[in-house]
Amino acid sequence: MLTSKSVLVVEDDPVFRHILVSYLESLGMVVRAVEDGLEALVALRESVPDLMFCDLNLPMISGMEVMEEALRDYAKLPIVVISGTGGMGEVAQAMRLGVKDYLVKPIRDLNQIENLMIPLLVHAKRDFSGRYLSEQGEIDEESAQEHEFAEHIERLAQHPEAARELLLSLMPHPESVGQASTETTGKQWQLKYFVLQPSDRLPILLDYTWLDDGRLGFYVVDTNSAEKNNTAMSLLVRALFNDYLRTRAQRERNLLNLVQHIESGLKKVNYSAPIRALFANFDPSNFTLDMVTSGMGFSLTTCDGVYQVESGEWLGEGKHQLRHYMLPASGGRISLSQIGVSSFSLSLQPVS
Numbered sequence: 001m002l003t004s005k006s007v008l009v010v011e012d013d014p015v016f017r018h019i020l021v022s023y024l025e026s027l028g029m030v031v032r033a034v035e036d037g038l039e040a041l042v043a044l045r046e047s048v049p050d051l052m053f054c055d056l057n058l059p060m061i062s063g064m065e066v067m068e069e070a071l072r073d074y075a076k077l078p079i080v081v082i083s084g085t086g087g088m089g090e091v092a093q094a095m096r097l098g099v100k101d102y103l104v105k106p107i108r109d110l111n112q113i114e115n116l117m118i119p120l121l122v123h124a125k126r127d128f129s130g131r132y133l134s135e136q137g138e139i140d141e142e143s144a145q146e147h148e149f150a151e152h153i154e155r156l157a158q159h160p161e162a163a164r165e166l167l168l169s170l171m172p173h174p175e176s177v178g179q180a181s182t183e184t185t186g187k188q189w190q191l192k193y194f195v196l197q198p199s200d201r202l203p204i205l206l207d208y209t210w211l212d213d214g215r216l217g218f219y220v221v222d223t224n225s226a227e228k229n230n231t232a233m234s235l236l237v238r239a240l241f242n243d244y245l246r247t248r249a250q251r252e253r254n255l256l257n258l259v260q261h262i263e264s265g266l267k268k269v270n271y272s273a274p275i276r277a278l279f280a281n282f283d284p285s286n287f288t289l290d291m292v293t294s295g296m297g298f299s300l301t302t303c304d305g306v307y308q309v310e311s312g313e314w315l316g317e318g319k320h321q322l323r324h325y326m327l328p329a330s331g332g333r334i335s336l337s338q339i340g341v342s343s344f345s346l347s348l349q350p351v352s
Contacts, residue, residue, distance in 0.1 A: 001122050002114070003028035006049040010040040010057055010066060011082060016105060020053065024109045031125060035307050037061025048074050050121060053103070055082040056090050064094060070100045078120040083232050089162070091122065092169030115302050160202075163231040166286055168225060170238070171195075176211040177351055178284065188351040189284045189331070191216060196343045204344065205234045215283050217258075220336065222272070222276035222296060225314075233266065235317070240265045241279075255281045255290045256322045259315070266316055274316035282327075282348055289325040289332070289348070300325060302332040 007024050011017040012035045024031045032049070034040050043084075052070065056063040066296040067079055080101045091102045098338045100120050103113065157163075177190045197203040201224045208218035219241055223234040240262040259279050266272040276295035282288070292300075295314030300307040313319045325332075331349035 002117060004030060005051065005117075006030045006047070007032070008040070008043055008049040008052040009033040010035075010037070010052065010054040010058065011056060012036060013105075019110075020113070023113060027114060035059075037063065037066040040066045044070055044074065048077060050078075051117060052077060052079045054079055055248055056094070057084075058132065064090065064097075067094055067097060067099055069146045072297055080116065080120075087168050089165040091164045096169070099119070116220070124184065157229070160233075164202055167205050167231060167234065168197065171203075171206055172208060176208065176210070178214060178216060187284065189216070189282075190351050191346065191348055192349070193346040194343065195345075202230055205238065206346075207238055207241065209242070211245065213283060215281060216348075217241075217279075217281050218346075219280070220278045220296065220346075221315075225276040226273045230273075230275065233272055236266060236269065236272070237262055237275070237277065253281070254322075255279060255292055256320060259292045259320050263315060263318065263320075272316060274314040276311070277315040280334075284350075287327045287329065289327055291323045291325070292320050293323070294320055296336060298334045300332055301335065303328050303330050 006294065007029050009017060009020055009024070009031060011020065011033070011306065014035070017033055017035065021031050021033050032043055032047075034043050037058040040052075040054065040058075042063070053064050054067055056072075060067065070077055070079060075098070078100045079094075079098075080103060081091055081099050082103050082105065083091050084105055091104075095102070101116050103116070107113065174194065175190065175192050177188050179188070191208060193206060195204065195206070203223060205220065205221045205223055208216060210216055219237070221234045221237050223230045226233050239259070244258050244261050258281075262279075274295070278294065278296040278298065279292045281290045289300075291309075293309055293312040295311050295317075297311035298309050300309065307325070309323065312321055327348065329350065331347065333345055333347040336344045
């Protein structure tokens with residue numbers, strides 16, 4: 001599957017560069033290697049590879065600058081960032097730019113590199129969290145159960161500060177405006193969220209996506225609520241959520257199907273545990289807000305009043321209930337309770 005694929009390796013450590021290049025060549029790949037950021041940009045102008053590995057710490061031009069310029073000029077180029085064990089915050093920053101996956105040195109099993117490349121080059125997965133998913137967006141049980149996933153869990157458990165930094169860096173921008181369309185009566189809607197995260201706890205993880213038809217999908221996971229492997233569980237929820245929206249959301253509108261898909265995926269992993277979460281879908285064309293509370297209660301405030309909603313069963317325990325709300329034209333605000341943060345609110349409002 002990887003034979004004849006072209007790879008550019010940007011790595012200033014001669015020992016690791018030699019190991020990586022030799023392994024890639026043993027897979028039948030066509031490899032070019034450079035040792036600094038300037039050479040990397042020159043190599044990209046000469047020929048755009050199928051995949052690029054790029055170290056964060058490079059002489060001449062930093063790895064982050066190389067990746068920023070590469071993604072600006074070659075948006076479809078899959079990039080894998082290479083980092084030391086303490087750089088998870090920079091890894092997360094790179095992924096927000098559009099980097100697809102990451103490697104943490106030292107690498108104990110080189111087969112991990114092949115497992116990483118196949119989803120990117122063969123199945124075109126969005127980012128690192130998709131490496132455990134099949135082409136259909138399901139948990140790849142063989143990959144998930146093998147030691148590669150266990151290594152990620154062990155690394156996150158051994159470096160709680162790095163895990164916290166990673167989760168915080170994955171939080172999206174606190175304000176986002178959807179595109180106006182005929183379905184949304186020509187109006188733009190805006191999402192805003194506010195959160196205070198205690199420094200002594202793992203943070204909540206939020207993500208959202210504006211779909212092509214104008215709908216907004218989002219979720220919140222209380223990472224600290226899981227009894228074990230909480231960071232890994234939050235990242236798996238993120239992977240399953242994003243892949244579901246990418247592959248199915250345009251033809252499936254039942255929010256319960258999304259929650260059941262995520263729950264089914266988590267149950268296939270031996271490392272999973274129940275976790276508090278909330279999932280929502282907002283349709284600006286008719287002001288409908290669908291929500292599923294999985295162990296996370298909330299209040300919905302609009303100009304018509306305040307609605308208190310109980311938490312329900314946790315994600316991983318089943319028996320979830322879909323709730324429908326009709327927002328007024330002025331929008332509304334969601335405030336979460338029973339989570340390990342000082343304050344969290346999310347508002348949906350039309351852009352004036």
